[in-house]
Amino acid sequence: MLFINNWYVAAPAAEVGDRPLRRRILGADLVLFRDADGVIHCLSDLCVHRGASLAGGLCTGGRIVCPQHGWEFDGDGRCALIPAGIRNPTEPPKRARVPAYPVQEKYGLVFVFLGDQDETQRPAIPDIMPEWDSGDWHSGLIVREKDVNYIRMIENYNDPCHVHYVHEFAKWLPKGVTIVDHELTEHYLKAWHAAWDTQGNYGDSAGLLMEYHVVGCVSRNTNYQPDYPPQIVTAFVTPVDEHNTLIHMALLMPKGEITARDGSRVRGATAEEHAQLLALTRDVVMDEDYAVLKTTRPVQAARPSEELLVETDRTLLQARRMTLAFAQRQGTIDRRAWRELADEQIRVLPCPAHRSDPKNWVHKTVPLLPCGPATAIQASA
Known part of the structure; x- marks a missing residue:
């Protein structure tokens, strides 16, 4: 059982620098990086062009650069530059974007919110330490x-x-x-x-x-x-x-x-x-x-x-x-269905922009289970 719309610790903040850092959480590949102002961002790790790992690239000018064809993505996941292949490199298509996930630094750790809830719906990171x-x-x-x-x-x-x-x-x-x-x-x-x-x-x-x-x-x-x-x-x-x-x-x-x-x-x-x-x-x-x-x-x-x-x-x-009930409310991933798609199709975790702007996406989101927590364990095993 894996569930979305929760904060997860991705890394110690000190480990995120000016080079991309790859993480896998909830079965999805993510990439962390700092922009020119030192702000940490988290994106889906898969470039929408040909599916290359963005974590294999570099960071420049506050953007992350795909290692395969040089496409540049900003901290909001939008492609800001396609250096070759289109007439105007600084005006990429609207669909040239990857999911971007909210990030907070607390206790020297990087918390990433993996889900599509907006700021008014998200639970707060607990003041536990x-x-x-x-x-x-x-x-x-x-x-x-x-x-x-x-x-x-x-x-x-x-x-x-x-x-x-x-x-x-x-x-x-x-x-x-x-x-x-x-x-x-x-x-x-x-x-x-x-x-x-x-x-x-x-x-x-x-x-x-x-x-x-x-x-x-x-x-x-x-x-x-x-x-x-x-x-x-x-x-x-x-x-x-x-x-x-x-x-x-x-x-x-x-x-x-x-x-x-x-x-x-x-x-x-x-x-x-x-x-x-x-x-x-x-x-x-x-x-x-x-x-x-x-x-x-x-x-x-x-x-x-x-x-x-x-x-x-x-x-x-x-x-x-408590964990199972929370997973039911927030959204449980159908891992069995996702595994059946994995070899031929890309699926990404939903982000807030999927809910506010559901169109103009290249990669579809992961399938979710329409069932209660007890059934969710059995179905995702």
């Missing part, structure tokens, strides 16, 4: 691509009980948690997973505060342990396609003393402690998750009737249902 720009927190970013379905990855970040068993560093943490302080809205989920002590008691001193926003497919986990600085792990999950996921994971620890969840004062972390957490997560923890997720079946999320879920799976299941 205000600490990133405060200067009061140690911060670091890890980028990984894994051949695991993105729904499975989202569920992993909303599953508190796997930590003790999957991750070697966490064997000393309590095995059990109790879900309290639970909040659920249409787009947002938050729950405090209070850790048990040796007598089976729980409270506010130790546990995991889990948050999930379906807008941006982002999970934030704040780990509280007595007498130790809290750690914030925020994972932005981007579906490359049904079988591959791009993860941008931010890790933060406070530089100075901070108030913990239970009201106590906890010391800040040293730069060395944060660097150790970053290295451990990058070199060990993410691979431990991958080893389990890679062999989990089915590849995409199972139906609840095919799983024996328990109380501590509540947030995992709610994150799944």
Whole structure:
């Protein structure tokens, strides 16, 4: 199941420069580049002339230049110059344009809105990580691509009980948690997973505060342990396609003393402690998750009737249902129909200009499923 009309993280902002950067999201090829003013743009990567990859070209004068015949496209996706083949090179046909997708920079990341909703309809990127720009927190970013379905990855970040068993560093943490302080809205989920002590008691001193926003497919986990600085792990999950996921994971620890969840004062972390957490997560923890997720079946999320879920799976299941319901409202891609067309026809993700000006396009948009979320999983498998 892949769905449009959502914000997805495409790359760290620092990676987008004066050379085109190719990305695949939702099974579609895209290209990112900065114009002469440093503004980032995102276009469909396929030139409307002969289908060449624009990412193989260069950027000049704020435009991206196709490597095959030199056609130049601006940040709005319109061809501004056809150097050869027409009488007036600076007046290309109206159909000489490629889809352009809205872009925002936030938290040092490039968010791309892939869909045809206009500015008044688009959901806002959630303010889930205000600490990133405060200067009061140690911060670091890890980028990984894994051949695991993105729904499975989202569920992993909303599953508190796997930590003790999957991750070697966490064997000393309590095995059990109790879900309290639970909040659920249409787009947002938050729950405090209070850790048990040796007598089976729980409270506010130790546990995991889990948050999930379906807008941006982002999970934030704040780990509280007595007498130790809290750690914030925020994972932005981007579906490359049904079988591959791009993860941008931010890790933060406070530089100075901070108030913990239970009201106590906890010391800040040293730069060395944060660097150790970053290295451990990058070199060990993410691979431990991958080893389990890679062999989990089915590849995409199972139906609840095919799983024996328990109380501590509540947030995992709610994150799944929230994502499926959002996909139904926003538009689910019919991947089976798209695959049947792929060898002979080009299909692109819809952009806002498709809705405001539906004519004068060379490439048609991807087929969508006219069905609910449960059927969508089955039809797109």
